[in-house]
Amino acid sequence: MPEASFRVYEELNDYLPAARRKRDFPVRFPEPCPVRHLIGNLGIPPTEVEIVLRNGESVGWSEQIRDGDRVSVYPVFESLDVSSLLKLRPEPLRNPRFYADAQLGRLARWLRLLGFDTRYDNCIDDADLVRAARDEQRIILSRDRDLLIRREVTHGCHIRETRPWDQLLRVVRRCDLYGQIRPFSRCMVCNGLSVPVDKASIENLLPENTRETFQAYWRCQLCGKIYWKGGHFERLQARISTLLQTREDAITDDPSQ
Ligand SMILES: [Zn+2]
Numbered sequence: 001m002p003e004a005s006f007r008v009y010e011e012l013n014d015y016l017p018a019a020r021r022k023r024d025f026p027v028r029f030p031e032p033c034p035v036r037h038l039i040g041n042l043g044i045p046p047t048e049v050e051i052v053l054r055n056g057e058s059v060g061w062s063e064q065i066r067d068g069d070r071v072s073v074y075p076v077f078e079s080l081d082v083s084s085l086l087k088l089r090p091e092p093l094r095n096p097r098f099y100a101d102a103q104l105g106r107l108a109r110w111l112r113l114l115g116f117d118t119r120y121d122n123c124i125d126d127a128d129l130v131r132a133a134r135d136e137q138r139i140i141l142s143r144d145r146d147l148l149i150r151r152e153v154t155h156g157c158h159i160r161e162t163r164p165w166d167q168l169l170r171v172v173r174r175c176d177l178y179g180q181i182r183p184f185s186r187c188m189v190c191n192g193l194s195v196p197v198d199k200a201s202i203e204n205l206l207p208e209n210t211r212e213t214f215q216a217y218w219r220c221q222l223c224g225k226i227y228w229k230g231g232h233f234e235r236l237q238a239r240i241s242t243l244l245q246t247r248e249d250a251i252t253d254d255p256s257q
Pocket residue numbers: 187188189190191192220221222223224225
């Protein structure tokens with residue numbers, strides 16, 4: 001049976017059994033075998049892979065691996081510009097929109113808070129989620145690597161972190177969302193857009209002390225939820241400032257600067 005030599009780099013090693021990490025290892029397969037299929041079989045979600053080199057040259061997902069090939073697999077580089085080398089990544093989605101899987105409800109609320117269109121439905125099954133994400137051009141956010149290995153998935157991000165804040169940092173860095181953050185422009189509950197609303201038109205819906213203290217209000221166009229800049233707003237604002245600071249930290253840490 002044909003055999004190729006594989007090597008996997010950086011955090012992609014986490015997907016491999018210990019005996020295959022950070023070293024060359026043989027993979028046998030029936031020829032011809034497309035790159036994407038072999039990498040999925042290794043347990044690595046293709047969404048996490050940026051570059052595959054076959055005998056030193058960058059190849060696309062459908063290209064074949066043959067007997068004797070040497071294959072190197074690199075993860076998505078978060079801060080390096082490698083666009084001239086890329087053969088794998090599909091066209092980036094111009095306005096990043098997301099579909100969070102059933103385990104990522106809190107991450108979905110955070111992304112909405114930052115203004116990103118994020119669908120979340122904790123009852124949807126995997127096949128429907130993948131189909132909806134493709135039809136609506138959404139990036140799938142998932143804790144489940146098997147879901148991201150599915151052949152139909154083109155844009156996705158494997159969320160390995162368990163804390164929602166760390167999950168958010170991963171998505172913001174990976175998709176380079178820093179420049180597109182529009183805090184409080186979307187409803188955290190339902191993903192609708194929230195727009196300024198006249199106080200007079202909603203006065204009867206407000207708790208009395210809120211009505212007396214605040215003048216500016218926003219209302220979700222979908223579910224009608226009313227927002228104002230109370231104590232909760234200030235705490236969230238502080239978290240967003242912390243998040244934006246991580247961009248500057250990343251730039252300062254970059255050894256090429
Ligand atoms: Zn809403």
